[in-house]
Amino acid sequence: MSRQAVAYAQRIRIADERAQRVFLLLAERTPALGDPRDGEPPVMGLELPDADIPALAARAGIDAAEFRRLLRVLKQTVPMDVLEHADGVWEIVYGPSYTDRKKPAPGSGASREASDGAPQAFWMPGWDHYSTWGYEDGLGHLYAQIIHNQDGPDAEPRIWITPPQYLVRTVDELAQAIADAIAPYAPVPPPAAVIKMWLSAPPAHRAR
Template structure:
């Protein structure tokens, strides 16, 4: 905790509570595995009470936490929260070694998304903890630390194949496009690094 440098005692207590309840498969691989927790709407008052906070105070702490710790904090309309953190998730530099083309059989780690205009920060891959593929799509003009414009993650999405992921990403990208994108092109940007 000291290495994170959280000076706000209340924020530190909230982060510690989340960290204690985060599950990941293999502690010895924690450097390579994103960590995360999904809080359902019923978890919020329970966690807040555990810390002696009101539910809204706890939610405010969650909203502010990403300013203190490199993490993504997503608040959903249904009252649930997705919180993902850990060095392999927030340090975008290390990426899995790439095969010539990524397939359903060799998806592992974090992969780049090569769509022009969206290729600077966007990533996708297999989330071992959730048991599905995910995508985090960020426009090149957006701040790297801002909330991504597009999240393809549970509970709303749980794609098992690259084809499914490509369809979800295409549907989410189309409102940003003058002309609808073909799914096959989006799949290519997911799976093939451009030449040159």
């Protein structure tokens, strides 16, 4: 359990007492990140298996269906991400980067390399039809959603580069994270330098 996450959840006041209890239960399940002496981490989160929800709901004094409903609406009350994955896992990300939004300092790696916040194309062959990456405006980090061409535009990304598993702030860091994650899908894993090239521009012979 992360004491920092619990302390953070306690200072975020939610008018709906049931939603407050759900948020505190999520905080109690959040793994600790880094050294507590370093202060409150900017991003915290957890992966919650749907099978665990009935027990958590009982602790909150509500049923499982209400717990799931509160999870879905919680992000409308507290700035956070709540993602429902097809494998029955809820990915929940929150923290000071969401509630204490600050623009990065001028010239920082993320703002310099993806300054307008618009989704950028990822040009790796076989992954270039639907994959995107970009800068989370106000959160200070980059993200990527990597979808294989054969999966289609509405498919769940095979690769998510997003907190809490990844907290990347420059294109070099993003390229390395994608290179590591995409290696199992490639007969010859591309190095980070090649991934960075595919983040930057399409191959010269291609037109989009």
